[in-house]
Amino acid sequence: MADYNRNIVNNQTEIPQVTLIRGATLLSMDESIGNIERGDILINGSTITAVGQNLDAPGAHIIDATNMIAMPGMVDSHRHAWEGQLRRLNPNATCLNDYSNATHFSFARYYRPKDIYVGNLLTALGAIDAGITMMIDNSHNSRTAAHADAAVEALLDSGIRAIHASGAPVAGEWDKAHWPGNWQRLQEKYFRNNPESLVTLGVMAQPAPELWAEARRLGLPIVTEFFGAEMASELESLHQQGLLGPDNIFNHCTALPDKGWEILREAGVRVNVCPRSDAHYGIESGMFALEAAQRHGINPGLSVDNETSYSTDMFMEMRVAFYLQRVMGMQQPPCCDAEHALTTLSAAQLLKSATVDGAACAGLEDKTGSLTPGKQADLILINVADLNLYPDGNAFGTVVHAAERSNIDTVMIGGRIVKQNGKVLGVDSEHLRAAIDESRKHLFAAAGYEPDIFAEKFLPLAQAN
Missing domain, CATH: 2.30.40.10 (Urease, subunit C, domain 1)
Structure with missing residues (x-):
């Protein structure tokens, strides 16, 4: 129970x-x-x-x-929904390690199933409030089967349309015995006999032939955190082995060389980009990859990624994308050839990225x-x-x-x-806030964290203690 x-x-x-x-x-x-x-x-x-x-x-x-x-x-193509109660804990983060210190390496290991439920529910309701009707839940904290159940049930209860991409935790102790068999169990428990469900199942897994093979056996889309400069060398081998296909969804795709984009296009890999996240955490070049993707015939969706540093809404995602693209175009040397010249993005193009292209990234364009x-x-x-x-x-x-x-x-x-x-509609706000407050109290106490709402920087717990 x-x-x-x-x-x-x-x-x-x-x-x-x-x-x-x-x-x-x-x-x-x-x-x-x-x-x-x-x-x-x-x-x-x-x-x-x-x-x-x-x-x-x-x-x-x-x-x-x-x-x-x-x-x-609007469609959010990539969101770590379990982190909902950690909103804006880390507003001045400057690198990916800052994000990980405030999530994977601290509170994540102390999440109970009820904390996963609260985080996912709060994120989904916040998305609905912001006009996001569909999201891909990148759930990389499924510590036990009960945690995975809680994540799915929160999405079902919220009323949002979603793909729950079940993934393994990044740090701390967890029940490895349920992995990756948890995918089939979730499919049979929640989805096999419920074709009209607003929530469907996917998996979150880095490149690993045996994991991807299991996902494909079950007919599930595969979500991967993909950083182009760091991981581009893997692409050609994956492609030659026939491991890339239209069921792959790659997040970020920052600083990916042209050859990498050509492989993604040829394989039909779906892509989403993260204007705020890439800049906020200084991921590789820090510049979101929408222009590079479009130059290679790929129209990516937009994604918020997480709420630990900034807001949940797609309006701000589109605005950041608009201005970053303008700035990059202004900074480009005049000698650059037309083939690689940055183009500005119109408001209509960005709204397309936040709607139609996001749906295509999720495989739900129909x-x-x-x-x-x-x-x-x-x-x-x-x-x-x-x-x-x-x-x-x-x-x-x-x-x-x-x-x-x-x-x-x-x-x-x-x-x-x-x-x-x-x-x-239909939200018992008093009970929701009470559940959030109880969850945060538990997580902060378990991690030995003293909250400071005026802190300039979230300190790794070793320093905070």
Whole structure:
């Protein structure tokens, strides 16, 4: 029996048979539909059935979206959800070791299943609040089978669409007997007989033929932390052995040489990039790889990575990407040839990265990422009548350069409204905060950490003690 409270969230409200969203400015992210200044979305149960103007459906549940931008929910292609209760513990980190000291080498080893549950639930609810309707949960702290169960159950309870990529811990003692057999156990327990589940299973594993073979036997996508300058030499061998394919999802891909990108494209490897994480932790060049990927015919998704240093929202991810790309273009010597010249990114291109391209990275482009008839109704409504957004001079500019989570009026996932009038629905906030506080108290005490909310830097525990 789980020792955590699964009644913190109750969002399993009935999905209306027919829903009609009327009068919104539509950013469909579907080239065949385009953008509509004032349009409608017809939804039958969980599925979008029509997008256009002057739609009608007698008896439908009507959502008046006047002064709203309607767009697909955003996709976070890479998030370590278990770390939710460690938010902003390490805001001034300067390297990857700083991140690891504040997670893997300190608190991670003391996580109980209930702490995994709380971390995943908080992360998922925060994502929903920020208009992220789908994420890939990179769960590299599955210390026991019970920990893995807790991670999955938190995602199921939250109401988010997700891939749970189950991975091994990086440091400390853990139950190696359940690895990698845990993948099949999770598949049979939660997913094999539940094809309509919003949550599906993947694995998180660094290059290892036997692990990747087991994932493929089970038909599961394989998520890998991939740092291009450090790991590029492995690519050619992996490719020659037939170990790379469209079921691979590579995070970061920083400083990857052209030859490496050519291999990824040829093998069909899916990619996501991390504008804030790569810069914040000084990963290799510190520059996210979106331009390099696109130059080689790959359109990567965007990802937040973690919340231990910064916020959870995709709005800021897009803005950081926009300005980093501008700065890099300005710093490029004028002698560079046109083939390798950096190009600027438009607001529309970045929103595509945060929606359609993120869905493709997850392998779910047939289900989500655009307002397309036949796809699931995963969408958000942004209130452009709010003081910080009105008047709406350009819809893409409003979303990418100005919108905040507070402007998100409505979030719908699979036809179910999970945020309405600016509030995430069905959350017992008092019980959630109590669970978070209890978890942090346990983790801090177990690790011997004295919290300091004004600290300039998170000290490794050996120094903190």
